[in-house]
Amino acid sequence: MVSVSLSAQSDTVRIARQVKAGCDYLFKPGNDKKDLDSAHYFFGQALLLSRSIGSDKWINECLIWQGSCYLEENRHDSGKACFQEAIDYYHRRGDIPGEARTWYLLGYCISTQDPRLAPEKANCLEYAYRLYRSIGDSANALKSLKAAADAHLYEPNLDLAERELLTVAASYKAIHFADIHYTYDLLRVVADLKGDLVKEVFYATEMVRSLDSAKMKNRDDTVFLGSLYGNAGVTYASAAMWDRALTFARKGWKAAQVTDSDDEYFGKMSALCQDLVRNDSAREALRFVLAAIRQRKPSSAFQEARIATSLGTCYQALGQLKKAERQFLKGARILNIDRRFRKDPGYAQAGQEMFLSIGNFFLLTHEYGKADFYAQRLPSNYTYLINLGQRARIQLFRSRVDSAMGRYHSALQHFATYQQMNDSLFGIQKTIQLQELQMKYALDKKDNDIHLQAANIQLLKKENELQQMQAGRSRNLRNMMTIALLFLVLLVGMVYNRYRVKQQRNRQLELKKDEITAKNQQLEHLLQENEWLLQEVHHRVKNNLQTVTSLLTSQMESAEKGPAVDAIRESRQRIEAIAIIHQRLYNSNNFSSIMMPAYVADLVEHLREAFRPGPRIIFSLDIEPVALDISAALPAALILNEAISNALKHAFPGEMPGTISVHISRVSAGKVLLEVSDDGIGFSEKAVISSKSFGIRLIKGLVSDISGESQIINGNGTTVRVLFCINSNYGT
Incomplete structure (x- = not known):
C-alpha cells in the first residue's frame, strides 16, 4: 500500500510538471506553431499519464489546457470537444463549481477574431454566470457576467452589453469592490462605440477615480492599471480635452514600459506621440519616439508600421515633409503585407488610424491621387468596433478626397454623413454636458488642490513645531550626555573593579576545577579497575564452578550407577546453570544484571x-x-x-x-x-x-x-x- 501511494504521488508530480511546461509554451508571446506544438505535446503526455493512474482531477485539468491550446490555434471544434468532456464529467457528478468554472474557461478561450463565434462565447459565459448564481458564488458570477458583456461587444449587441455591465457595476458598488475600474473601462468602450461622448467621458472619469484609490499589489497590477490610464487618455482626446489626454497618455506610457507585451508598448507609444503633437510639442514627440524604439525593438510588422506612422506624424508636424513621406510610405508598405488589422478585430481601429494618417498627409501635400488610393484602401471590416469619432473623421477625409478628385456628389454625401456623426458627438446639448463635466472635474481638482494646500500648511506648522521640539530635545540631550558621561566613568571604574575581582575568582575556580578533574580521573580509573576486578571475579567463579563440575563428572564416572550417580549429575547441572550466569556476566559490559x-x-x-x-x-x-x-x-x-x-x-x-x-x-x-x-x-x-x-x-x-x-x-x-x-x- 505504501509503495502504491508513493508511486501515485510521483505520477502526480510528473503530471504537474508536464502541465507547467505546456503552459510555458502556450503563454509565450505570439502564435508560433512550434510553441503550440510543444504545448500540445506536454498537455497530451500529462493527459495520458492522468488516464493511466485514473486521476479524474488531472484528467479534467489536462483536457481544459489541451482545449485552450486548440482554441489558440483556431481549431474550434477540437478545443470545444476537450472542454465538453470535462463539462460532462462535472455535470454527471453534480459538481456545479467545477462545471461553472469549465464553462467560464471555455467562453474565455473562444477567440474574438471570428465575429460568428461571439454569440457562442457569450452563451458559455452567461451559462457559467447562471451556475455560479445558483450556488450563491457572487464573486465568480459577476466576473462571468462581465466577461459575457465583453463578448456581446463583438456580436455586436451594445445595448445588452451595457445592461449587463451596469448590473455588474451596481453590484460591485454595493459591496465596495476595489477593482470596479475594469467594469467602468468596458462601459467606457460601450459608450465610445455608441458615440455617446458624454457617457464615455463620465465612465472614464469614474474609472480614473477608482484607479487613483487602487492599491498596486504586484507588477501585473501596475501594468494593467497603467493601461487603463492610457485608455482614459484616448477618451479625453476624443472629447478634445487635450491637457487631460496628455496627462493620462503619459501615465499609460509609464506602465507600458514595464510590460512584456510589445503590442501594448508600441500602442501606448503611438498614443502619447499623437497627444504630444496635438499639444504643439512635435519636437518632444520626435525625441520621445526615437528614444522608445532604442529602448525596445518591435517584434511584429504591425509594430513596425506603428513606428513608421508615428515618425511620419512627427516629421509632418515639424514641416519635414520628405522625411514624413518616406515614413508614411514605409508604414503603408508594411500594412499592405501584414494584414493583421483586417483579420483581428483587436487591430482594426489602429489599422484604420494609420491609413487615415497616411491619406491625410497626401491630402495636405495636394497629392490627391495618392490620397484617393489610400481612401480606397481604408479597411471596411469590423466597423462595429470603430468608434463614432473615427468614423466621422473617415467620412470627412473621403469627402475632401472626392471633392479634390471632382466627385462632388459623393463628396456631399460623405460630408453630410460627417456632419450627422459630428453633431451626434458634439451637439449643443452634449457640448454643454461636456463643459459641465469639465467644470465639475476642474472644481474637484480645485477642491483637491485646496485640501492639498491646507494639508501642506498643516505639515509646515507641524515641521516648525517639530524643529522647536528637536531644539529643546538637543539641549536636554547635551545635559543628559554630560550626566551620562560622568555616570559612564563611574560605571567603568566599578566594572574594572568587578573585573579584577572576577579574575581572582576565576583563577580560584580554575584551580578547583583542575582539582575536581584530577579526582574525577582517579575515580574513573578506580571504577575501571573495579570493573576489571568484577569481570575477573566472575571469570574465576565460572572457572571454579567449571572445576567443581569436572570433579563431579569424574566422581560420577567412577561411581556405580544408582541414586548417588543421579544426585551427582543433578548437582553438576545446577552448578553449570550458575556457571552460565557468571560466564554471561564477564562476557558483557553489565556486571550487575x-x-x-x-x-x-x-x-x-x-x-x-x-x-x-x-x-x-x-x-x-x-x-x-x-x-x-x-x-x-x-x-x-x-x-x-x-x-x-x-x-x-x-x-x-x-x-x-x-x-x-x-x-x-x-x-x-x-x-x-x-x-x-x-x-x-x-x-x-x-x-x-x-x-x-x-x-x-x-x-x-x-x-x-x-x-x-x-x-x-x-x-x-x-x-x-x-x-x-x-x-x-x-x-x-
Missing part, C-alpha cells in the same frame, strides 16, 4: 547436550527482553534448570515426542512471570502434594528466596509457574 533471552537460550542448549533427547523433543522459547539483577537471576536460573530437567527426565518416557515451552514476561511494573510447561504424561496432584523430592523442595525454597509464588499444574502435561517481584532497577 542478566538479559534472560540470551541466558535461557544458553541454558536450554546446555541441557539439550546433557540429556541428548534428539529431535523428538522440541523447545519453544517465548522470552521477553527482561533483565534480572544477579540476586534474582541465580534463583531464577536454578528454577529453570530444575523445571526443564524434570520435564526432560519424566515427561516423555521411552521415545515419546513432545514440546517443552519456556515463557518469561513482565506482567506488571514490578513482577515477572516465569513458566515452564510440557505436553508430556504429567503426574497426579496427590503425588505433587506429598512429594519429598529434592527438586520440588529446591524450587519452593528458591521461590521463597525471591519472595515469589509458585504453582505446579497437572493437566495436558505439567506446568511450573512462578510469579516473583523484582526491584525497578532490575528490569529494563
